[in-house]
Amino acid sequence: MADQNTSRGAISIRNVTKIYDPDGVNVMAVDDCSLEIPAGEVCMIVGPSGCGKTTLLNAIAGFHSITEGEIYLDGQLLCGPSKPKAEQGADRMVVFQHGALFPWKTLGENVAYGPIVQGVMSKAEAHEKAEHMLAEAGIGDVAHKYPGEVSSGMARRSEIVRALINDPKVLLLDEPYRAMDALTKSIMHESLLEVYDKTKVTIFFITHDLEEAIFLGDKVVVMTTRPATLKKTVDVKIPRPRDYQTLTTEEFRVLVEETKEAVHEEAKKAFDAGERELA
Amino acid sequence: MTDAVQSKSISSVSKKKSKLEKMLTNKSLWRGVVALIGAIIFWEVCSQSKVWFGVEIPWIGKVPPPTEVIAAWQKILHYTGYWESWYLSTGRVFAGFTIAMIIGIPFGLLLAVNRYFRDVFFPPFEILRPIPPLAWVPASIIFWPTTEMSIAFVTFLGAFFTIVINVLGGARSIDVQYLRAAQSMGANQWDLFWKVILPGTLPSIWTGAAVGMGITWEVVLASEMISGGGQQGGGGLGFFIWSSYMGGTVAQVIVGMISIGIAGYLSSSFIRYLGVITMPWRRLF
Amino acid sequence: MTQKNPTVNIKEAPTGLALKIYNWKKSLKTLTPYLMLVGISLWLGTYYLFVEGWELPRFNKLPGPVEVITEWINPDPDWGISMFSPIYYEHIMISCRRIMIAFTIATCLGVPLGLFMGWSKTFRDYTFPILEVLRPIPILAWVPLAILMFSGFETPVIYLATLASLFVTTLNTLLGVESIDKEYFRAAKCLGSKPHHVFLHIVVPGSLPFIFTGLQISIGVAWFSLVAAEMVSGEFGLGYMIMDSYMNITYVTMVIGMLTLGFVGWVSSALVRLAGNRMMQWRVRALALEGR
Numbered sequence: 001m002a003d004q005n006t007s008r009g010a011i012s013i014r015n016v017t018k019i020y021d022p023d024g025v026n027v028m029a030v031d032d033c034s035l036e037i038p039a040g041e042v043c044m045i046v047g048p049s050g051c052g053k054t055t056l057l058n059a060i061a062g063f064h065s066i067t068e069g070e071i072y073l074d075g076q077l078l079c080g081p082s083k084p085k086a087e088q089g090a091d092r093m094v095v096f097q098h099g100a101l102f103p104w105k106t107l108g109e110n111v112a113y114g115p116i117v118q119g120v121m122s123k124a125e126a127h128e129k130a131e132h133m134l135a136e137a138g139i140g141d142v143a144h145k146y147p148g149e150v151s152s153g154m155a156r157r158s159e160i161v162r163a164l165i166n167d168p169k170v171l172l173l174d175e176p177y178r179a180m181d182a183l184t185k186s187i188m189h190e191s192l193l194e195v196y197d198k199t200k201v202t203i204f205f206i207t208h209d210l211e212e213a214i215f216l217g218d219k220v221v222v223m224t225t226r227p228a229t230l231k232k233t234v235d236v237k238i239p240r241p242r243d244y245q246t247l248t249t250e251e252f253r254v255l256v257e258e259t260k261e262a263v264h265e266e267a268k269k270a271f272d273a274g275e276r277e278l279a
Numbered sequence: 280m281t282d283a284v285q286s287k288s289i290s291s292v293s294k295k296k297s298k299l300e301k302m303l304t305n306k307s308l309w310r311g312v313v314a315l316i317g318a319i320i321f322w323e324v325c326s327q328s329k330v331w332f333g334v335e336i337p338w339i340g341k342v343p344p345p346t347e348v349i350a351a352w353q354k355i356l357h358y359t360g361y362w363e364s365w366y367l368s369t370g371r372v373f374a375g376f377t378i379a380m381i382i383g384i385p386f387g388l389l390l391a392v393n394r395y396f397r398d399v400f401f402p403p404f405e406i407l408r409p410i411p412p413l414a415w416v417p418a419s420i421i422f423w424p425t426t427e428m429s430i431a432f433v434t435f436l437g438a439f440f441t442i443v444i445n446v447l448g449g450a451r452s453i454d455v456q457y458l459r460a461a462q463s464m465g466a467n468q469w470d471l472f473w474k475v476i477l478p479g480t481l482p483s484i485w486t487g488a489a490v491g492m493g494i495t496w497e498v499v500l501a502s503e504m505i506s507g508g509g510q511q512g513g514g515g516l517g518f519f520i521w522s523s524y525m526g527g528t529v530a531q532v533i534v535g536m537i538s539i540g541i542a543g544y545l546s547s548s549f550i551r552y553l554g555v556i557t558m559p560w561r562r563l564f
Numbered sequence: 565m566t567q568k569n570p571t572v573n574i575k576e577a578p579t580g581l582a583l584k585i586y587n588w589k590k591s592l593k594t595l596t597p598y599l600m601l602v603g604i605s606l607w608l609g610t611y612y613l614f615v616e617g618w619e620l621p622r623f624n625k626l627p628g629p630v631e632v633i634t635e636w637i638n639p640d641p642d643w644g645i646s647m648f649s650p651i652y653y654e655h656i657m658i659s660c661r662r663i664m665i666a667f668t669i670a671t672c673l674g675v676p677l678g679l680f681m682g683w684s685k686t687f688r689d690y691t692f693p694i695l696e697v698l699r700p701i702p703i704l705a706w707v708p709l710a711i712l713m714f715s716g717f718e719t720p721v722i723y724l725a726t727l728a729s730l731f732v733t734t735l736n737t738l739l740g741v742e743s744i745d746k747e748y749f750r751a752a753k754c755l756g757s758k759p760h761h762v763f764l765h766i767v768v769p770g771s772l773p774f775i776f777t778g779l780q781i782s783i784g785v786a787w788f789s790l791v792a793a794e795m796v797s798g799e800f801g802l803g804y805m806i807m808d809s810y811m812n813i814t815y816v817t818m819v820i821g822m823l824t825l826g827f828v829g830w831v832s833s834a835l836v837r838l839a840g841n842r843m844m845q846w847r848v849r850a851l852a853l854e855g856r
Binding site: 093162 | 745747748750751752753754755756757758761765766769770772844845846847849850851853
């Protein structure tokens with residue numbers, strides 16, 4: 001599986017602008033943003049709350065239209081002037097901020113859902129594969145439980161499994177570990193790194209935790225406060241596979257220091273503006 | 280870049296639509312209007328031509344058409360009796376409703392605040408609650424000396440149970456952290472009640488009040504119809520409907536139905552309005 | 565659901581009956597059950613003293629608790645109706661049958677209507693205003709029209725109860741669809757669902773909690789309207805029994821009717837709640853873990 005994926009999932013964002021229009025008052029969420037993400041890269045987007053990171057993700061996933069610019073996936077147009085809203089598809093899998101496992105399905109049924117509705121597998125096959133993949137992720141024995149019965153960490157992990165079972169080109173993660181405590185978070189990070197090392201899927205990861213960004217990413221993109229545009233791009237050259245010991249290396253510390261100022265500046269601007277965050 | 284931002288935001292201001300403009304361009308609104316007009320035309324056509332292609336139209340065929348209803352309405356607009364029944368019914372609704380609020384809110388809050396009070400008084404309350412308010416009508420007529428008082432009592436019961444249940448639920452769902460925060464800032468029991476529990480319960484109080492208002496109208500109407508309000512000069516919209524029915528003027532029955540619908544709608548809007556002005560912190564949402 | 569891993573189950577807290585017995589035993593050690601008894605006896609005692617003990621003015625016109633209970637369990641009732649008279653059960657059966665018919669019709673119509681209204685904005689735009697215009701009209705105001713539109717006694721009574729339930733069920737179902745988190749729709753689309761998948765796997769299960777809240781209110785409202793309709797017109801049923809005993813000045817029977825009505829109404833809403841819990845295991849289990 002690993003070598004097929006390395007050549008696919010390149011995202012190219014070109015001069016994208018997004019203006020929201022609630023109640024006739026225009027709010028610019030993203031302003032002239034360009035970004036290249038090569039296939040198989042982990043791209044981390046960092047910025048203050050409500051700056052427009054999610055808007056960018058929604059544009060790629062096809063939840064929202066964009067006002068100007070184009071987005072390409074593997075050279076094919078996702079959205080642009082001719083079609084402002086990308087089609088939603090199983091090639092780009094989203095893991096949501098608050099978690100979107102269907103609470104009325106067991107974890108196993110949740111994971112098996114994608115292949116069944118897409119018609120690529122029979123029910124029995126899908127359930128078998130789901131159970132297999134959950135077991136591989138170390139949560140096989142809770143496959144028959146409902147999301148409301150397991151810890152947030154387990155739920156989050158199975159949500160990632162639910163995305164991966166569809167063999168996506170890109171994984172879009174919207175602050176997936178936001179509400180977790182630091183200890184659970186570090187476990188989640190390790191498991192995500194493990195998944196990445198296995199699949200080499202392209203990852204578009206939104207966060208406002210700088211250390212998380214540097215620990216996980218190949219590239220960290222710092223965004224300005226609303227309207228969002230690129231402020232700084234940092235390449236993270238820490239070799240893979242990484243583990244928690246990476247966090248204490250000199251290399252890591254230097255990178256954090258380098259980026260911290262830029263992030264802090266934007267966070268302060270956003271705070272002073274004091275606007276209520278867009279959903 | 281900042282220039283670009285500014286020019287874009289300036290152009291956006293000029294695009295801001297007025298409220299009226301927004302309402303007129305609202306697709307949902309027009310669809311609603313179309314649906315309502317369509318329904319009225321359907322009603323008119325069905326009840327005008329009672330037989331279509333040899334098939335008798337069921338149900339609607341027996342109801343007078345809207346034009347007839349409007350004619351009947353125009354006729355009685357000048358009657359003082361019609362307006363008097365509005366006045367009587369509204370008076371009964373608000374009397375019963377106000378008493379229910381005055382007794383129900385403190386009772387519900389006490390149930391929520393004091394465990395022992397709840398343990399003692401909640402079980403009898405729960406035993407009586409499933410009995411539909413209308414089943415109380417005969418007992419109430421026996422007990423109270425006048426028809427007016429028995430109607431008020433049944434009306435009170437209808438709203439009372441709903442209000443108490445809502446107040447209790449609302450007060451018990453207040454986040455304990457608010458109480459602890461207030462206590463840590465030095466609030467005593469009295470402050471806790473007035474500054475935290477009461478405002479925290481307000482949303483549920485108004486929800487309960489809105490539901491209770493609806494039930495109140497149902498109950499007033501029913502007791503006016505059952506107790507034959509006319510005998511003791513009772514009147515009211517319920518009696519208006521019933522006597523129109525007895526008199527065989529079906530168009531007037533429908534006038535009564537629409538009138539009571541309007542009255543009910545206006546009174547729940549009034550409750551909603553009270554909710555908005557007493558809870559400024561909820562206006563944002 | 566087959567339980568594949570027994571080791572997991574052993575660690576789980578007791579559920580079902582075992583948990584209930586445990587909780588019950590624990591509550592016996594607190595004051596609550598005794599205070600409950602105090603409350604109920606306080607209420608019955610006041611009732612007894614006011615009506616039968618001191619015979620206070622106005623109260624003495626009402627039948628007292630002793631009178632009601634002796635009549636209720638009297639094999640040879642003084643006023644014609646008790647636990648041993650077949651007519652009592654006939655009234656109950658007839659009311660229950662009407663409720664069942666009305667509730668079934670209202671649910672079969674109201675739930676799909678609400679689901680479609682929530683699912684398709686166009687459909688909602690066209691139907692919702694009509695519902696909203698009809699809703700403020702109290703159900704009782706329909707009585708004369710119902711009698712005119714449907715012949716006989718049975719159909720108008722059932723029609724009224726159905727109408728009342730229908731509004732509640734439809735609106736709650738609609739609210740239920742609206743309450744579903746937008747992210748579930750997005751996730752479903754993202755996973756490759758066609759519209760009919762979204763409807764079956766997201767809209768229907770997601771709105772179930774609200775649907776069942778609605779159904780509980782709806783069966784209460786159905787009883788409310790049924791009683792009213794039976795009191796105004798009708799030949800049988802508990803509402804008729806109450807009104808009839810009032811007319812015949814057999815007040816004891818009237819109170820028996822009221823209490824029976826309360827009990828039957830309570831049982832029916834408990835049944836709806838039970839059905840809801842059976843269909844929403846995912847919710848019951850999650851709430852149980854939150855300690856509710």
